[in-house]
Amino acid sequence: MTLTDVPWITAGTTDLRELEKARVKSWIARSDRGYEVLRYGPGLGVLEHPSLLKGPSFLKRLDDLGIVDGELRRFWNQVVTTTEGDQRKRMRVPLAKLLRPMQISKLKDTVRQTVHDILDEVDDPTDVALLDALAWKIPSRLYCHLVSAPVELAPTVARLSDSVLGPLLNNELDRRQEFIDATWEAIALARDHIGARRQDLGDDFTSAMIRQEEAGDLTEEEVHAEAVAILTASIDNTVHQIGITFGKLLEEPSRWQDVVADPAKIPAATEEAIRLRPRFNTIFRLAAEDVEIDGFPIEAGAWVYVSVRASQRDPEVFNDPGTWRLDRPTVRQMMFGAGPYNCLGQHLARLEINEAVLAVAQRFPGLRLTEDFTTRENNAVTEVTRLQVSLV
């Protein structure tokens, strides 16, 4: 495969047909913004490659939003997602410890109780905006639980997560000020909460991070950066993937009936919703030096975009890739990224989605859409825009 053989596609296209047409010809395509990887195997190769860096890709999002210098940029430069090398290891290891599968499995009862509490609060079960009434509430309340903040703060942290990640991931320049204000508010919130917690350490994330600071592993400002990272990363993305999962289950009622009849199928349904409609549509990296992927040369300084949407429908890996099937062999999802940067919260996200579907299936088996399920898609992410249901 040489440069002249590779197809050209529209930069940032959301058109699955365009991606699939190019994927038939080649695993890699080019566009105005760099290289576009369309198949599963090479996609993982890119995400795991030690010379293809993630930090610069997050910094690029900040640049694109006009956050290029000053105190705010200095703060963002030390958040785990923007760092590389030793600094990245220092920031990632403490979070990885807190979010490892063994720790997360201990949260099962809490997540279950949280979902049931939220369902108890529904006023009119015949007319429910499921994203607001359920999906926004689960990860935001869980965040409060994780950091031992009062649950009354849940709506605030939900708003902050959306005001930070929304403008950043959708590159919404008209929300730049909202992003700036929300970052400062999140830092202030983290500072106050961590300050108060110092006198009363317990068995929560905040206390664990304070202990890491006391042991000399993190500076005080880095503890704030970790707190803001968890706040932003743990809420918005999970909200939309919960919404997507219900949307995919309900747009074809037999899928919902299937999991109601056999709740053991819920984890497979969660995975199939992720595969067919991932929250993250693209994950990208910067080549720090000349590299070769499957014998194809990529020059230093090039941006390499991995299409999660096209890769998770690669027919070389998934039989009948466009079809909803719950009997697929387990294959690592591309949506949570890979390599030294992969999503640390994926076990928690899956637990939240599975428990949400389980609780609703048990209590409201007659759940149905009352309007079409709709999403807004851009090259980076998918947002649920309408998920109106009747629970009964």
Ligand code: HEM
């Ligand atoms: C369905 C929900 C979620 C989605 C779609 C998602 C997606 C992602 C993606 C795509 C990345 C970057 C991976 C890469 O570049 O290779 C990431 C990183 C990360 N995620 Fe998630 N995530 C979700 C939930 C969570 C939750 C619940 C938490 C925390 C409790 C979390 C914490 C993180 C952190 C800390 C990172 C940064 C890792 C690093 O840069 O080293 N995520 N996530």
